[in-house]
Amino acid sequence: MAVERTLLLVKPDGVQRRLVGTILSRFESKGLKIVGLKMLNVTPELARKHYEEHVEKPFYPLLEEFITASPVVAIAAEGVDAISVARTMMGSTNGREAAPGTIRGDLSQSRQMNLVHGSDSPEAAKRELDIYFSAAELLDYDLNLSVYLA
Numbered sequence: 001m002a003v004e005r006t007l008l009l010v011k012p013d014g015v016q017r018r019l020v021g022t023i024l025s026r027f028e029s030k031g032l033k034i035v036g037l038k039m040l041n042v043t044p045e046l047a048r049k050h051y052e053e054h055v056e057k058p059f060y061p062l063l064e065e066f067i068t069a070s071p072v073v074a075i076a077a078e079g080v081d082a083i084s085v086a087r088t089m090m091g092s093t094n095g096r097e098a099a100p101g102t103i104r105g106d107l108s109q110s111r112q113m114n115l116v117h118g119s120d121s122p123e124a125a126k127r128e129l130d131i132y133f134s135a136a137e138l139l140d141y142d143l144n145l146s147v148y149l150a
């Protein structure tokens with residue numbers, strides 16, 4: 001059990017389908033803490049960095065076209081075992097095979113347009129958080145209710 005940070009993306013299909021709030025809400029409701037949040041266009045250069053393990057694969061050109069087509073929302077999320085918790089919530093890659101109850105299983109029917117990305121290991125999370133966020137954009141704060149007290 002360790003507190004981890006993970007890089008999550010709402011992919012272009014999630015933004016196009018106006019599911020940003022829904023997807024963010026699922027992670028928040030689960031108890032993950034948002035420590036960074038931004039909307040950006042993924043450039044081809046950024047896509048090659050992010051998906052470096054896939055660059056030589058046959059599906060890469062289509063993946064690059066898809067991920068650069070319109071903005072994404074990048075989320076840095078923190079929690080105990082946040083990396084695997086988020087991956088479990090996302091479901092398997094192909095939306096048609098992803099289990100009901102998962103984000104992809106409930107909301108996607110596509111192998112490519114599967115709404116979300118989540119880092120798959122601590123090494124990947126560190127690498128991907130560095131790609132999408134500067135140190136200053138990742139915030140340390142306590143969750144406590146006193147901010148609501150008048």
Ligand code: RTP
Pocket residue numbers: 054059062063092093111112113114116117118119120
């Ligand atoms: P992600 O990296 O985006 O969190 O997704 P993942 O681990 O579940 O899947 P991965 O194998 O890493 O693939 C990265 C993304 O590439 C697209 N893809 N298209 N057409 C295809 O055969 C194919 N396979 C993968 C998907 O958008 C997938 O999430």
Ligand code: MG
Pocket residue numbers: 120
């Ligand atoms: Mg992956």
